[in-house]
Amino acid sequence: MDAHVAQLQMQYRNYILSLYQQGFLDDQFTELKSLQDDGTPDFVAEVLSLFFDDCVKLVGNMARALDQTGTVDFSQVGANVHQLKGSSSSVGAKRVKGLCINFKELCEAKNYEGCVRCLQQVDIEYKTLKAKLQDMFNLEKQIVQAGGIVPQVDIN
């Protein structure tokens, strides 16, 4: 039983480290984790859930704004990008945030093709992150079910 837990914990550690190394997460995510404690064990999960809800809503808004047959309201797109940039930054979603920075410039330049492409990338990126974090939560659950404690992972 202990060997199994140890193996899961090592798997978990490596997984988390890879998420940081591959640029999916940054130190803001670490800060969020530090705000969670025994009294608020679901804090990170709740915040992430709100973030992903935001993603769906904002991406939808942007898709609609870019779908105009006529003049596109780039300021509208920009406003949504601004919001997404803010929340991705607050959650530590490094790649999504990076894309938003590019996206903002494309909006300001009123680059239609660029915006459409960037929106597609944002869509893929947040969904990828969501899947990765789901895997992370599943690993946590497995560890707990095997009788172990979820380790605190030190990002150097």
Added chain:
Amino acid sequence: MVMAAEPQFHVLAVDDSLFDRKLIERLLQKASCQVTTVDSGYKALEFLGLREGVEINDPDAVSTSPVIHQEVEVNLIITDYCMPGMTGYDLLKKVKESSAFKNIPVVIMSSENVPARISRCLEEGAEEFFLKPVRLADLNRLKPHMMKTKLKNQMLEEIEKPSKVESGTAAAVVEPEVKDLTEIGIKIVPLQSEVEPKQVHLQVVQQEDQTMSNNKRKSVEEGLSTDRSRPRFEGITTAV
């Protein structure tokens, strides 16, 4: 509401984004503050009891009891800058213009580092300007600002009517041990005795170190917030 003998700070957090409200709420709780969150400047003013020409019997109103000034004790207002309708800057102005609440420290948060915006807010009387994402270390820097208001309230209570403690309108908590100013300075630890005395004391002492590194991250090139916050720290720490 602040109950008798509960020395916590009460912070009113204003942000139109649910996501940001959740974050700031947790941050403030982690910093041992009591938190009330509202989603607009209007609701913030409502909560404070500043309703200019608005129907008090509005069923949607935040507070259900009759509006009385000083009904709620708020030690700090922290607000997002970019909000629809009333911006954080508008809210700041309204608070600073009101005779009842102008002494409540106001902190502005923004995801954008716009020097002109920052200086405008500081000029209007904002204590600090935080860039999002706000961190726990930033909030811990606010303790001296909140302590000031609390002490001021207590002093006013002492000066006006020492026996007013039992009164329903007593907004500030009066700790029996605190008799005069010098005692207040020294007794910063016991005031927090019900919460986490060691932590608060350490934070008060460590403020100056933290300010230095945080200001590099948060302040504009001109170092505006450094200049603004230093005098205030000195006001508290000299007593210690």
